[in-house]
Amino acid sequence: MIVLKDIHKHYGRVRANDGISLTLEPGHIYALVGENGAGKSTLMRVLAGHTRPTSGQIGINDKTISHLTPKLARKYGVGMLYQDPLDFPAMPIWENFQLGAPKRTKREVIDILGELSYRLDACFLPDETVSSLTVGERQLLELLRLLDLGATTLILDEPTTGITPEQKQDLFNLLMKLAREENHTIILVTHKLSEALEMADSILIMRQGALVSTLTPPYDENELVSLMFGEAAKGVVSELPEIPSPAPPPRLRMNDALFAGPKYSMGSLNFTARPGECIGLAGLDGSGQELFLRGLCGLDRMPGGTLELNGKTFRSNDFNVLRRAGVHFVPADRLGMALFPALSLMEHITLTFPDHNDDLGEFYKSQCVERFNLRADPDTQADELSGGNQQRLLLSLIPDNASLLLMEYPTRGLDAGSSRQVWNHLKDRCAKGASLIFFSPDLDDVLEHSHRIIVFYDRAIAAVVDRKDATMDVIGALMAGKTLAEIKEGQQ
Amino acid sequence: MKRDSFLEQIGWLGAALGLALLLTVLVALPAGAPPFETIYVLFKGGLSSISKIGRVFSVWVPLTLCAVGLLLPFTARLWNIGVEGQVIMGAIFCTAALRPYDEGGMMQIAIAIGAGMLGGALWALLAGLLRVFGRVHEIFSGLGLNFVALGVTLWLIFGPWKRAGVASMSGTQPIDISLWLPKIGKLSVSWIGLALTITAIIAVYFLLHRTKWGLKLRAVGENPKAATLFALGPRRRLLQAFMICGACAGLAGATQVLGVYHRLLPAISSNYGYTALLVGMMASYRLGLVPFICLFFAILNVGSIQLPLQMGLDSSLSGVIQGVMVLSVFIIQGVRMWVREREEVD
Numbered sequence: 001m002i003v004l005k006d007i008h009k010h011y012g013r014v015r016a017n018d019g020i021s022l023t024l025e026p027g028h029i030y031a032l033v034g035e036n037g038a039g040k041s042t043l044m045r046v047l048a049g050h051t052r053p054t055s056g057q058i059g060i061n062d063k064t065i066s067h068l069t070p071k072l073a074r075k076y077g078v079g080m081l082y083q084d085p086l087d088f089p090a091m092p093i094w095e096n097f098q099l100g101a102p103k104r105t106k107r108e109v110i111d112i113l114g115e116l117s118y119r120l121d122a123c124f125l126p127d128e129t130v131s132s133l134t135v136g137e138r139q140l141l142e143l144l145r146l147l148d149l150g151a152t153t154l155i156l157d158e159p160t161t162g163i164t165p166e167q168k169q170d171l172f173n174l175l176m177k178l179a180r181e182e183n184h185t186i187i188l189v190t191h192k193l194s195e196a197l198e199m200a201d202s203i204l205i206m207r208q209g210a211l212v213s214t215l216t217p218p219y220d221e222n223e224l225v226s227l228m229f230g231e232a233a234k235g236v237v238s239e240l241p242e243i244p245s246p247a248p249p250p251r252l253r254m255n256d257a258l259f260a261g262p263k264y265s266m267g268s269l270n271f272t273a274r275p276g277e278c279i280g281l282a283g284l285d286g287s288g289q290e291l292f293l294r295g296l297c298g299l300d301r302m303p304g305g306t307l308e309l310n311g312k313t314f315r316s317n318d319f320n321v322l323r324r325a326g327v328h329f330v331p332a333d334r335l336g337m338a339l340f341p342a343l344s345l346m347e348h349i350t351l352t353f354p355d356h357n358d359d360l361g362e363f364y365k366s367q368c369v370e371r372f373n374l375r376a377d378p379d380t381q382a383d384e385l386s387g388g389n390q391q392r393l394l395l396s397l398i399p400d401n402a403s404l405l406l407m408e409y410p411t412r413g414l415d416a417g418s419s420r421q422v423w424n425h426l427k428d429r430c431a432k433g434a435s436l437i438f439f440s441p442d443l444d445d446v447l448e449h450s451h452r453i454i455v456f457y458d459r460a461i462a463a464v465v466d467r468k469d470a471t472m473d474v475i476g477a478l479m480a481g482k483t484l485a486e487i488k489e490g491q492q
Numbered sequence: 493m494k495r496d497s498f499l500e501q502i503g504w505l506g507a508a509l510g511l512a513l514l515l516t517v518l519v520a521l522p523a524g525a526p527p528f529e530t531i532y533v534l535f536k537g538g539l540s541s542i543s544k545i546g547r548v549f550s551v552w553v554p555l556t557l558c559a560v561g562l563l564l565p566f567t568a569r570l571w572n573i574g575v576e577g578q579v580i581m582g583a584i585f586c587t588a589a590l591r592p593y594d595e596g597g598m599m600q601i602a603i604a605i606g607a608g609m610l611g612g613a614l615w616a617l618l619a620g621l622l623r624v625f626g627r628v629h630e631i632f633s634g635l636g637l638n639f640v641a642l643g644v645t646l647w648l649i650f651g652p653w654k655r656a657g658v659a660s661m662s663g664t665q666p667i668d669i670s671l672w673l674p675k676i677g678k679l680s681v682s683w684i685g686l687a688l689t690i691t692a693i694i695a696v697y698f699l700l701h702r703t704k705w706g707l708k709l710r711a712v713g714e715n716p717k718a719a720t721l722f723a724l725g726p727r728r729r730l731l732q733a734f735m736i737c738g739a740c741a742g743l744a745g746a747t748q749v750l751g752v753y754h755r756l757l758p759a760i761s762s763n764y765g766y767t768a769l770l771v772g773m774m775a776s777y778r779l780g781l782v783p784f785i786c787l788f789f790a791i792l793n794v795g796s797i798q799l800p801l802q803m804g805l806d807s808s809l810s811g812v813i814q815g816v817m818v819l820s821v822f823i824i825q826g827v828r829m830w831v832r833e834r835e836e837v838d
Contacts, residue, residue, distance in 0.1 A: 299720070320723050329721065338721060340714040347707055351722055
């Protein structure tokens with residue numbers, strides 16, 4: 001049993017954790033939910049010994065201490081599975097499994113790995129490298145490693161990002177087994193309510209650094225939503241815009257386009273997008289959706305085929321030419337690719353809108369403050385902005401005449417209010433005639449905000465699914481490599 | 493980000509100087525040099541008479557030209573280590589431009605200065621092109637081009653441009669006195685050199701902080717990928733930064749030929765390019781500090797001439813002290829970061 005008592009963690013004036021007390025009992029599955037920035041990660045880092053709390057007490061195995069270190073946490077059986085697996089892709093599986101464990105021969109390691117895998121219905125080839133595994137398998141390996149080290153309290157940070165619905169189900173079954181049969185404590189950190197509702201024996205809700213409530217079944221979803229998001233939950237997401245009929249001439253037509261990225265290429269792409277259409281891309285990481293967007297905007301090469309944009313044919317995809325023709329790309333990695341971290345808001349505006357240099361102050365007000373509700377001093381540096389404000393800045397930098405918007409994970413790291421604002425803005429642009437192509441690892445987002453969904457598998461387009469046919473099951477099966485025909489057969 | 497108060501900054505600077513002093517003492521002792529006397533001799537050697545101050549400024553001119561030029565590529569996060577070769581190329585082009593003239597005046601001097609700047613800029617452009625189109629890191633290409641430039645100088649001095657009858661390390665035939673930069677009174681520094689340097693400082697300030705070009709260059713350095721997305725033409729911007737820096741370095745080379753040595757020598761650059769890189773690092777590439785640190789280094793340079801004369805020490809000790817200074821600044825910066833991180837964590 002682990003008892004956290006009045007845990008405070010302050011970073012300067014920011015109170016990441018503000019007096020949190022909770023008790024974790026063995027054999028229970030807890031879901032820790034809250035928006036980005038609610039303090040979930042900080043609390044879990046305190047528990048895993050990576051962060052030292054400002055004040056507070058941790059009671060563990062009948063001992064009371066002021067803080068844990070990673071070594072102590074391991075001694076007490078606390079193990080954390082990070083969102084991005086902390087493994088070494090170039091090393092073989094058995095060596096990764098052995099990391100941090102007492103000295104053993106390879107034979108012993110393989111025996112133990114085999115035994116654990118058998119018990120938990122997994123299968124690993126010890127001599128393969130970790131890079132040959134999928135994200136889901138890597139998580140599983142890491143989980144086995146933690147169990148081997150003696151972890152009895154497992155913290156999983158957003159474990160379902162980047163895996164298929166099927167893999168998710170396997171993972172949840174395994175967690176269930178660990179809790180029910182082996183009496184482990186499981187803490188699932190997530191921002192997806194559906195997962196919490198499905199799995200948890202109790203749901204811990206955090207908001208603005210505080211533990212606002214602990215719910216036990218039966219759950220009331222509305223109560224949960226309002227506890228989690230507060231006032232922000234009350235906004236409305238706008239409907240997908242209607243596509244005008246009869247259909248206007250296509251916005252984009254790809255004729256046998258071939259895109260070549262640094263790691264792989266994708267050939268014979270044929271696709272047509274209409275004005276006003278929102279198109280979602282689905283697929284596991286690295287299945288081709290990234291290259292699709294980067295090729296369309298000209299950041300990766302197009303050695304073959306042609307693009308037609310608003311009726312004009314392009315044989316090559318030069319970035320600057322396409323940009324002038326109305327293609328606008330917004331990457332997911334905001335500070336790494338899209339913004340200049342140490343430049344101010346005003347300087348970004350200056351660089352983007354050279355025509356407005358005489359009335360910059362006025363323009364800033366009308367563009368950023370009034371249209372996008374970006375409430376920050378114009379001299380603030382981009383890296384000092386919150387994720388939501390960075391995205392607002394990026395949206396405000398899209399020129400009005402951009403007719404084809406290409407967006408990677410538009411709501412990455414945003415809270416509910418900001419996400420809704422982003423979607424509403426994008427849909428508004430589509431209603432005014434722009435076309436949007438986006439991808440998101442969050443399948444719910446893709447299903448909710450697309451007229452059509454392109455599913456990628458193994459670096460090729462697996463299928464294009466219409467909104468009316470797109471369900472979680474169909475898209476998930478396509479992402480995992482099934483064909484449309486197989487899926488239809490299975491449904492009958 | 494929290495900015496330190498002025499007082500705190502002064503305190504850190506004091507700590508850096510103290511550490512430098514300590515390290516200098518540690519270095520000087522095993523060399524058999526009484527440390528404090530050595531430092532005293534160094535400063536006295538640089539400041540004790542008007543003519544020595546004149547000499548200090550004749551060092552300050554090329555050093556500052558190189559150092560302010562370097563700020564531009566650094567703003568784009570490029571290390572133009574080839575600045576040394578660009579000084580040499582400036583000197584070579586300057587000498588070449590003067591070869592047709594046996595004597596002349598301001599007109600010829602202006603042509604020679606222009607040629608020097610062109611030479612430096614072209615040599616820098618070469619490093620820039622290798623970087624932008626050949627994907628050769630500018631540190632490697634710059635270092636390579638430095639050796640090539642030195643090789644070209646030696647070839648010219650011992651080959652096509654050798655003095656009639658003799659070919660020696662003492663250089664080419666001296667230029668006519670009418671082609672020398674006019675001096676201030678009896679001092680060895682020229683008002684033209686000083687004026688050009690101050691102009692360069694002001695011009696770099698305006699370029700970087702008052703023009704859109706400077707903003708774009710900063711943006712390119714800050715995030716080249718985003719610069720592509722913003723269509724800022726990052727490649728063109730990088731080449732321009734290289735060329736302007738090269739022109740400054742070439743100008744420094746020209747002042748060495750026209751104002752100091754009056755001929756082309758193998759050691760025409762006096763290592764000012766490398767020293768300017770040290771200055772830049774020590775100033776953390778802040779323009780305001782550059783002229784002052786250059787002055788300080790110039791004093792050390794001139795003062796070191798006294799070391800062998802008065803104390804029987806090698807003059808390279810001043811180089812050691814310069815290195816130690818830069819090192820101390822870095823160590824203190826490291827300590828400062830560490831302290832700040834500690835403060836933020838607790």
